[in-house]
Amino acid sequence: MDFQETRLKVASESKNRSDSPEGRTVVVAEDEALIRLDTVEALEDAGYDVVGQAASGQEAIDLTRELRPDVVVMDVKMPGTDGITAATEIGKENLAPVVMLTAFSQQSLVEKAADAGAMAYVVKPFAPEKLLPALEVAISRFDQINALKDEVTDMKARFEARKRVDRAKGLLMESMGMTESEAFRWIQKTSMDRRLTMQEVADVVINNVANQNDR
Numbered sequence: 387m388d389f390q391e392t393r394l395k396v397a398s399e400s401k402n403r404s405d406s407p408e409g410r411t412v413v414v415a416e417d418e419a420l421i422r423l424d425t426v427e428a429l430e431d432a433g434y435d436v437v438g439q440a441a442s443g444q445e446a447i448d449l450t451r452e453l454r455p456d457v458v459v460m461d462v463k464m465p466g467t468d469g470i471t472a473a474t475e476i477g478k479e480n481l482a483p484v485v486m487l488t489a490f491s492q493q494s495l496v497e498k499a500a501d502a503g504a505m506a507y508v509v510k511p512f513a514p515e516k517l518l519p520a521l522e523v524a525i526s527r528f529d530q531i532n533a534l535k536d537e538v539t540d541m542k543a544r545f546e547a548r549k550r551v552d553r554a555k556g557l558l559m560e561s562m563g564m565t566e567s568e569a570f571r572w573i574q575k576t577s578m579d580r581r582l583t584m585q586e587v588a589d590v591v592i593n594n595v596a597n598q599n600d601r
Contacts, residue, residue, distance in 0.1 A: 407433040415446035415460040428514040443467030458493045462488040477503020483528030526567045547585040554588035556597045
């Protein structure tokens, strides 16, 4: 694999693949009406299409099943079914990536949200420049996980593959100046072009960088 041309190729491909919010659909779940309206306004101003609004976790689950949005923005604490429980259900059914909103930054709550399947979280009160990147990170991570699910069916093997791919992404980001999504797209495209699994491509990247560091 030619790593010298990698950065230029990915940059060129990125121009042809839009990461713009335009057209991305969102369900917003927040029981506090004013915060929900502010969140919806910020998303729509950025170009997202808010297709559903929920005031409870169960309503968020129902809307996500019905509408299949690109991403769900959901508060952690809501009446009835809370955000953690709702995110768990959405994650089990692999419906959409979830970005959790929380007024608390305790590590335990963050870990619960991650265990529930949340792809990102934002601490309230938040500015749009904090929320919007979190949505794109969540969507990207969701796509990456699903790509690995398609490639590796065994749960233990999938976990190992994900660790290797994450390691390779980090090395490409560090050594080639790529973003996370650029690094993953390169691994994915290379695996298709070379008819290799993404883990095999990741192993080549890891070994290549290790050899360069040993020189």
